[in-house]
Amino acid sequence: MFRLLIWLLLGYIGFRIIKTLTAPKKPLSSSSTHHTGEETVQDPICKMYLAKEDAIVGTLNGTRHYFCSMDCLEKFREQLDHTHQS
Template identity: 55%
Template sequence: MIKLLIWGLLIYIGYRVVVALASGKKPEIKASEQREAAATYRDPVCGIYVSEEDAVVGRLEGERHYFCSMDCLEKFREQLDHKPS
């Protein structure tokens, strides 16, 4: 009787493994994660990636630059001021 229960359990586990492998579902990505991944920018000063919502935005010749903080924005401006023309 115990052998029958063990065989039944092994068959059930094998069945569940085969079904899981056959379904081939990919993990779902939440909409919020997709949005965050699509709207991230690299800070040109320190290299940290920031979302558009959290970034400090600076403009140079009509182009937007995204910074992680005001400190990085100020460092960027200082670098532009010291750059030879």
């Protein structure tokens, strides 16, 4: 009976070790968008954050807006038109 418990314990430990070894490794360094000294802007359409230098700048109604792509800029422009019409 005691022997059986030992074997069960060893089996459990072995299982845990194998599980740890086979577990997918998570990347240690997460690619953060918040670099030091780099200004981050938010796309008002898809809500994603991007570096100001990578963003597409659209000046609409005298206000500067930053977009990740031309698609988002167009969507924003459409939304503005829509709100002005109604």
